[in-house]
Amino acid sequence: MSPVEMNLEARFEAYVAEDKKIEPKDWMPDAYRKTLIRQISQHAHSEIVGMLPEGNWITRAPSLKRKAILLAKVQDEAGHGLYLYSAAETLGVTRDQMLDDLHTGKAKYSSIFNYPTISWADIGAVGWLVDGAAIMNQVPLCKCSYGPYARAMVRVCKEESFHQRQGFQIMLTMAQGTPEQKALAQDAFNRWWWPSLMMFGPSDADSPHSGQSMKWNIKRFSNDELRQRFVDMTVPQAELLGLTVPDPDLKWNEDRGHYDFGAIDWDEFFNVIKGNGPCNKERLAARVSAHERGAWVREAAKAHAAKQAERRAKSSTHAA
């Protein structure tokens, strides 16, 4: 590293340490840029892939009101994807490149979406638990050091909190409904609880990117800290629903002022990340297929825009 670069890097770090925002045209270390591109694009991909498990129930939503709410929710996810891709583009990567990385399996997305939504109660559980965990992870990002990402997250978090409430509402209605509905709700809770806890990522000791990201103010709390907060917040909600947390080791720890909970099956987590989750192949295939089947449409839109521009140019030449 040259003395000039060292100087820039020192200034950058001092700036970030003061909690100031980095903007697209500011100098930034390459590793910071790369970390952000990786994280923001992964986040955008998660929004897009996340549309699939929930979209799975739009056509079968059990009332027109629920259908409308779910449509609006999945549409919000598409919107989040859109502004996150835009935020990543400010770092010098194109949406096409990012999509290519997703489609070739080079880029990751949140592993939670590799689980299937097999009943309507899963739509409740996804909203309540998955969006609940996402909010826990994302609220601190509203203050992250990269301006465009932080600003996008402010809007994302507002909408996510509406999503979480609608998920809880579905669970509440089912938990208070017929015995069959309550059984569906409990079953969904059993299947989604542990994967939701895994959403916070590996324990701090095994989290490869955490240390540097904390230093850069991209990450503000450790994985374990956020997971604990999520458990502490969610257990009373489960009690309110009258559902049983599927963890025999769960108990309130008076000394810590937190819930103790059982060991997470990290083998399952890493196995799903490796591609062996129940829906990894379907999710990716659905994205690739939508993209490939849409290629002629995108080409047509481009060709038409070019023709229009040409016509405008011709008519302005004539006018001149």
Add this chain to the structure above:
Amino acid sequence: MTEAQHLQAILRLGDDALVLGQRLSEWCGHGPILEEDIALTNVALDLIGQARNLYTLAGSREGQGRDEDALAYFRTDREFQNHLLVEQPNGHFGDTVVRQMFYDAFALERYAFLARQTVDPDLAGIAAKAVKELQYHWGHSSQWVIRLGDGTEESHAKVQESVIALWGYTGEMFMADDVDVACAEAGLLPDLEGVQRAWSVRVADGLSQATLSQPEDGWMQRGGKQGIHSEHLSYMLAEMQVLPRTYPNATW
């Protein structure tokens, strides 16, 4: 116009909106570009919103305690009276936007009348909101047909095929049956001849901007308004209605 005809007219409006909204919602997450996932979902949301308003009105007029969900989830395909056009499968994106353009041009005329001059003030209220939405829908669908028609050779050929395939479902929208005639005479619904004239101008203009040729008016498929549908509707309803029919005592 009898009360039953009046009710039937409202239900038919609701059925068109729900069936097309349901079809469009199948696209969610599978669009050719992220912006279209958002746009198609938006149109679906508007249509489902229109259906809810119309069914709620129909249910209250009927006075037998049926709400929007009873009408959407507990009627059979023979009781649905939507036009055949709106139940046709999504096909590729070109098929979807052509189907949409044909419907939007029709709905825009119909709802403009309802908003302005129908004798049913509740229906006029629903229509006033719907007209604004339909103007946006028409802009979206017709612009896409123009882009695809006047895009690449491939897109032109594909969307021309869509126009040919769907053309035979457009005539039904203008075939007045007893209900349409009675409701038009009473000032509840517009006269379909006038709607057809306006529709034809609008669609001809869209197709010409898209450099697409308009098919000759041959045989037009019919039956939707009498509850005799294509094979597609029953599958759609089976999927849509599965939960309320599996758990008939549940609320959601």
